[in-house]
Amino acid sequence: MEKIRIENLSLVFGKAKSKALKLLENGKNKAEILDATGCTVAVQHANLSINEGEIFVIMGLSGSGKSTLLRCLNRLINPTTGKIFINNQEITNMKERELLNIRRKELAMVFQHFGLLPHRTVLSNVAFGQELQAVPKAEREAQAMETIELVGLKGYEQQKVSELSGGMQQRVGLARGLANKPEVLLMDEAFSALDPLIRSQMQDELLILQEKMKKTIVFITHDLDEAIKLGDRIAIMKDGEIVQIGTSEEIITNPANDYIKSFVENVDRSKIVTAGSIMFAKPKVARLKKDGPAGVLRIMRESGTEHLPVVRNNRTFLGYVKLEDVLGLKNEGAKTIDGIIREDVMSITADTTIENMLPLLSKTNLPIPVVNEENHLLGVVSPTSIIAESTGMAKTEIHEIIQKAIEL
The missing domain is CATH 3.40.50.300 (P-loop containing nucleotide triphosphate hydrolases)
Known part of the structure; x- marks a missing residue:
């Protein structure tokens, strides 16, 4: 639910504000407006x-x-x-x-340099806002003690803030901001x-x-x-x-x-970029009860891959099938792929970071399945994409390196 909204907000400092705003509307930048009017455009057309x-x-x-x-x-x-x-x-x-x-x-505000009263105690500083509102002393101090405990300063309430370290002073500032709830x-x-x-x-x-x-x-x-x-x-x-x-x-x-x-x-992109951003959504799949060996081979041929994720009709992920296994079943005249599904496949969720995917590359060369809480397949992440995001290399470069490694 929306809490704060800003619509087309601009702030201009200086005497010729009307002229500056007109220039701003005409697409002039901050430096040009300062030169023409002596006004400083601090914020322009903010919307959020x-x-x-x-x-x-x-x-x-x-x-x-x-x-x-x-x-x-x-x-x-x-x-x-x-x-x-x-x-x-x-x-x-x-x-x-x-x-x-x-x-x-x-609203409450916490400042960079704390804005505390150094001659007062921690308790008095935290309760200061309510003191200005004429809240009775017992009530405001009880409320202040709640927030002092919340920020981990219990036991320091009677110390003067000038006796505290910078980190502890910042906790006092935070507690004061929270005191009015x-x-x-x-x-x-x-x-x-x-x-x-x-x-x-x-x-x-x-x-x-x-x-x-x-x-x-x-x-x-x-x-x-x-x-x-x-x-x-x-x-x-x-x-x-x-x-x-x-x-x-x-x-x-x-x-x-x-x-x-x-x-x-x-x-460091590896700590931020997640599977949801780099996965290939809705990949080609083999459906357990619907696709037999011949159908799976056709899907593999059309998609140019030698392995396919297998799902039930409701897209529940089951595992992977590989080309050589499917060919073996077809030669045997089998009608289903039940017996060749490789289930020992590690899956991840969409919020898994690259950093946490990298260790999986040493355990599999298959695309890593991305699933939701119901184990429904959302997409797959290729090893190439993981390496590209973690190294900054182009996927074509990585593919060439992999091919050379295979040839060796």
Whole structure:
């Protein structure tokens, strides 16, 4: 279900906004508009939809507009044009009192540099938002203790935040964001100030927390590895424009342009690309009760293969038959293929990564069947495709290498 929607949102800084917007509509880029008007286009024509319960990552290099766009979501910055919807309610022109209510109940923000009060205790910092809302002390501290425990800081509640490490301070910031039990958590470069090891740990802990909380999280980062690790979906920005939105796998396997291609070229594809992306869907099959040896040989001849997956009529996967075995049955005058099905075949699911498929290549030279939970055949992944995705080599190159190896 949709939680947040942005429609044609643009944000321009400067005095000549009308002129800048007109130039933007006429296709002028950010640099041309700055030169002509002195105005900076921070965000241009942003359109996106964020689903309830997903971690949606907005990423890009410095100056891409990602943090600015985030601040439009809670109207810390007001967009120049466009609309923002939370729970299908437009907040773009909402009055201050209504907006304050949305911020208190729906949205919370976690900042890059924590934004904590160093002279106060952990408990006092976490309860600070509710203190501003005049929530009674006992009630707000009880709520704060719940979130302190949730983020793994139980026992530290009476320590001043200035006495804590960077990673622990970030936990305090996260706990404060969660204390009001918001539906949406906005995280602006929340882990960027941390050392690499602590940063990785915080990413892991956020994912564990998300399993429990099921919050809608909008996460800003300039780090592609972080975006891939955390994001259910990713939006990549450049010069204020959203260039591509998709899962990490969609972006890596089908980059929208050369900019995205260069952005993702050094990513370890084997950890991201799955069988569902590279499988050959609906391959030719032999049907157990319908296709006898003669029929199977005809299918093999038409498809140019020496092995076929065998399924029942409901596409339940049973195993493979090989050409030499089928020929033997035909010469014997057999009418069915029951006795030659090789059942000792390892299958995978559509979400199996290349990394997890590679070990299977040492155990089989057959295409690897991809099945669903009911063991219905969805497709097959060829060894050539697995090697191509993991090495970046062209399939023709791999085929030539295999042929030479066979000849030797």
